[in-house]
Amino acid sequence: MSAAVRHHAPDPAARRPLLQVQGLARAFGGLRAVDALSFDVAAGEIVGLLGPNGSGKTTALNLISGALRPDGGSVRFQGLELAGQPAHRIVRAGIARTFQLVRVFQSMTVLQNVQAGLMFGASRGAGAGLDPGDAQLLLGQVGLAGQAARRADELTYIDQKRLELARALALRPRLLLLDEWLAGLNPSELVEGVALIRSLHARGMTVLMVEHVMDAIRTLCDRCVVMSSGARIAEGTPAEVLSDPKVVQAYLGDDDLEAAHV
Ligand SMILES: Nc1ncnc2c1ncn2[C@@H]1O[C@H](COP(=O)(O)OP(=O)(O)OP(=O)(O)O)[C@@H](O)[C@H]1O
Numbered sequence: 703m704s705a706a707v708r709h710h711a712p713d714p715a716a717r718r719p720l721l722q723v724q725g726l727a728r729a730f731g732g733l734r735a736v737d738a739l740s741f742d743v744a745a746g747e748i749v750g751l752l753g754p755n756g757s758g759k760t761t762a763l764n765l766i767s768g769a770l771r772p773d774g775g776s777v778r779f780q781g782l783e784l785a786g787q788p789a790h791r792i793v794r795a796g797i798a799r800t801f802q803l804v805r806v807f808q809s810m811t812v813l814q815n816v817q818a819g820l821m822f823g824a825s826r827g828a829g830a831g832l833d834p835g836d837a838q839l840l841l842g843q844v845g846l847a848g849q850a851a852r853r854a855d856e857l858t859y860i861d862q863k864r865l866e867l868a869r870a871l872a873l874r875p876r877l878l879l880l881d882e883w884l885a886g887l888n889p890s891e892l893v894e895g896v897a898l899i900r901s902l903h904a905r906g907m908t909v910l911m912v913e914h915v916m917d918a919i920r921t922l923c924d925r926c927v928v929m930s931s932g933a934r935i936a937e938g939t940p941a942e943v944l945s946d947p948k949v950v951q952a953y954l955g956d957d958d959l960e961a962a963h964v
């Protein structure tokens with residue numbers, strides 16, 4: 703993947719940070735779930751956000767996406783300060799996400815789910831109209847072209863994940879936040895899932911992905927940020943961070959078997 707990124711982004715200006723997280727903090731009672739977290743994501747990158755269970759990855763995504771208000775720190779996106787803004791503003795600024803536990807409108811059809819996203823997404827960007835072909839196009843992009851008329855609750859697990867992704871893409875984001883989007887997939891689905899993320903990236907999407915599936919991280923990520931107890935403990939290429947003794951130490955004792963295989 704990184705070869706493709708380098709190929710497509712020779713201009714240094716294209717690599718300036720799209721997202722700049724600085725000193726981000728959030729406590730729950732006495733627990734510092736996210737503790738002075740800082741990192742950047744450049745336009746065109748796929749960055750992995752790693753760390754053992756409970757290290758604060760989902761909380762970090764919640765703070766960036768506006769699902770939670772930070773106690774302190776800064777989230778700058780394309781130069782705009784977004785920390786503490788409501789979720790709908792952050793979507794309008796160009797950040798969309800998927801959830802660790804899949805969230806789709808279960809009783810709506812696949813097409814309706816995506817149309818709901820498109821309607822909201824159309825309110826971004828001057829003059830962006832709602833083209834009925836867009837929903838079908840998005841479903842094609844995620845591999846659901848033949849499923850438009852089915853109810854979301856009739857879909858297999860991976861197809862529900864595809865649908866959630868299509869709905870996030872309907873918001874027309876520049877940055878996609880994925881929270882363990884590959885979790886729970888079987889080996890062949892995993893290959894398809896990795897290919898799908900790769901194809902979105904090849905179309906220009908910037909991705910920040912929380913993930914435990916190490917093979918996928920090695921294949922997809924240009925760079926990784928590793929968290930432990932809310933703080934950043936390492937940053938570098940997948941090979942660098944996964945061989946970092948601090949990272950190995952943080953994962954020891956974690957009950958996530960795959961992660962423990964670092
Ligand atoms: N709403 C909340 N109220 C209280 N504590 C919370 C809340 N959300 C998260 N926590 C705690 O904050 C810490 C970080 O949780 P978080 O869900 O961000 O971890 P994570 O890195 O995403 O873990 P996992 O890999 O298991 O998904 C955990 O100790 C968790 O129990």
Ligand SMILES: [Mg+2]
Pocket residue numbers: 759760761802
């Ligand atoms: Mg999580």
